Amino acid sequence: GESYLPRVRDVSSFTDEEIARVIRDDHISVLLDISGHLPHNRLGVFALRAAPIQIAYPRYPCTTGLETMDYRFTDEWADPPGSFEEHYTEKLIRLPGGYLAYDPPDCAPAVTPLPAESNGHVTFAFIQSPLKLNDGVYDVVAATLLAVPRSRLLIHYAVWDFDRPGRLARKRIEEAFAARGVDPSRLWFVGPLALDDHLQLLTEVDIALDSFPYSGQTTTCECLWMGVPVVTLAGDRFSARVSAAILHRAGLPDWVTESRDQYVETAVSHASDLGALASLRRGLRARMAASPVLDGPRVAREMAGAILEITAKMRAECS
Numbered sequence: 346g347e348s349y350l351p352r353v354r355d356v357s358s359f360t361d362e363e364i365a366r367v368i369r370d371d372h373i374s375v376l377l378d379i380s381g382h383l384p385h386n387r388l389g390v391f392a393l394r395a396a397p398i399q400i401a402y403p404r405y406p407c408t409t410g411l412e413t414m415d416y417r418f419t420d421e422w423a424d425p426p427g428s429f430e431e432h433y434t435e436k437l438i439r440l441p442g443g444y445l446a447y448d449p450p451d452c453a454p455a456v457t458p459l460p461a462e463s464n465g466h467v468t469f470a471f472i473q474s475p476l477k478l479n480d481g482v483y484d485v486v487a488a489t490l491l492a493v494p495r496s497r498l499l500i501h502y503a504v505w506d507f508d509r510p511g512r513l514a515r516k517r518i519e520e521a522f523a524a525r526g527v528d529p530s531r532l533w534f535v536g537p538l539a540l541d542d543h544l545q546l547l548t549e550v551d552i553a554l555d556s557f558p559y560s561g562q563t564t565t566c567e568c569l570w571m572g573v574p575v576v577t578l579a580g581d582r583f584s585a586r587v588s589a590a591i592l593h594r595a596g597l598p599d600w601v602t603e604s605r606d607q608y609v610e611t612a613v614s615h616a617s618d619l620g621a622l623a624s625l626r627r628g629l630r631a632r633m634a635a636s637p638v639l640d641g642p643r644v645a646r647e648m649a650g651a652i653l654e655i656t657a658k659m660r661a662e663c664s
Contacts, residue, residue: 361389368395381405406584408433422590446641447566452541456572459623466495470550477556487525507536547571560588572626
């Protein structure tokens with residue numbers, strides 16, 4: 346509202362040069378980018394050095410590549426200190442509590458009892474774009490299914506062909522699993538759903554299996570909010586560590602793995618202890634609610650504190 350933003354300018358129709366001129370005329374000291382190289386970005390404004398301090402927020406999971414982008418917000422789990430610095434043109438600012446805040450939707454249903462206790466089988470889920478499927482993911486998911494008798498796999502994403510048996514999108518996935526010894530009858534496909542129905546579907550899942558090397562973000566948060574823990578493989582880049590960062594911040598480091606073998610071992614181990622899995626499920630929403638993942642004000646305070654430090658340093662250097 347106006348109490349927080351006394352001056353709001355709509356510059357959507359402006360050229361990069363016009364936007365940069367307005368920013369300078371308004372004496373803006375800090376400019377924050379939230380788009381990176383996503384569609385409809387305005388990185389051209391940042392390339393013109395529109396503000397003395399320019400910072401990228403990691404909604405886009407890579408460096409902007411701009412020498413004029415001074416900093417990038419992140420955290421110690423998504424970008425461990427050390428060699429990760431070489432991935433960026435920006436200087437990294439690691440927020441102590443984590444860079445990401447999740448706001449659970451009001452339509453989320455209550456967490457239900459562990460489905461496996463009444464189903465007689467464990468339901469795993471892959472809730473990611475099919476573009477994130479690759480030989481490595483097929484290998485670990487198939488190995489997990491084969492090691493957990495009678496288990497099944499929900500494959501859910503906004504792909505209309507998932508709701509149509511025999512269509513190419515389903516056939517490719519079925520053939521990939523069949524080649525690895527998994528009968529296609531153990532696969533359960535669900536296509537596009539409204540958000541409330543999507544979250545309701547998660548009540549039928551026991552364990553979610555993350556993709557790699559491009560991990561989940563919103564889907565990981567949604568699963569945890571619905572009491573569904575996520576097995577992830579932490580990789581060697583930001584995009585491969587987002588789920589790992591969320592799990593660490595939620596107090597679930599034992600669900601983060603460092604190798605494909607460990608991924609399978611972790612998934613199978615947790616699926617083999619239904620008592621512990623049921624107990625975790627019952628308390629997972631409360632754990633998430635109390636974690637830094639849902640503490641938006643903390644993220645805002647830490648970002649503001651970092652910006653104040655940067656601006657104070659800049660003033661000191663200019664004085």
